[in-house]
Amino acid sequence: MAKSVFYHAGCPVCVSAEQEILTLIDKSQVEVVHLGEVKNRIAEAETAGVKSVPALVTPSGNVLHINFGASIEEVKA
Amino acid sequence: MAKSVFYHAGCPVCVSAEQEILTLIDKSQVEVVHLGEVKNRIAEAETAGVKSVPALVTPSGNVLHINFGASIEEVKA
Numbered sequence: 001m002a003k004s005v006f007y008h009a010g011c012p013v014c015v016s017a018e019q020e021i022l023t024l025i026d027k028s029q030v031e032v033v034h035l036g037e038v039k040n041r042i043a044e045a046e047t048a049g050v051k052s053v054p055a056l057v058t059p060s061g062n063v064l065h066i067n068f069g070a071s072i073e074e075v076k077a
Numbered sequence: 078m079a080k081s082v083f084y085h086a087g088c089p090v091c092v093s094a095e096q097e098i099l100t101l102i103d104k105s106q107v108e109v110v111h112l113g114e115v116k117n118r119i120a121e122a123e124t125a126g127v128k129s130v131p132a133l134v135t136p137s138g139n140v141l142h143i144n145f146g147a148s149i150e151e152v153k154a
């Protein structure tokens with residue numbers, strides 16, 4: 001099975017959501033990407049449809065925006 | 078382990094999110110509550126901190142608002 005990708009940017013809302021997601025979903029099935037640290041993956045996240053972080057892109061390609069930490073525009077800045 | 082509770086209201090965004098969540102998380106660990114059908118549980122959802130649906134309340138009591146289908150006020154109407 002393809003992995004889900006959890007995009008975040010280190011914000012408090014992101015960290016809280018990450019902890020919850022990694023409790024609920026098998027850690028081996030989730031790749032965690034900190035867009036503040038790997039800015040060269042922001043374009044990939046935008047292409048996947050990520051509008052804000054934290055967000056989980058599922059193996060089927062759907063984007064689940066979870067709560068709201070920051071917009072993707074803010075992450076770029 | 079306590080179950081997570083997934084609150085929704087039958088909206089397209091809710092149904093899509095439900096399908097994803099039930100793919101990612103073991104179904105036996107999630108209770109699905111349709112607030113449009115069981116309106117007497119709206120107060121419980123609000124007490125848990127649910128502001129909009131779909132939302133997942135985790136075993137630790139955190140609320141993950143997933144995308145946005147409808148506000149809890151709209152669900153009450």
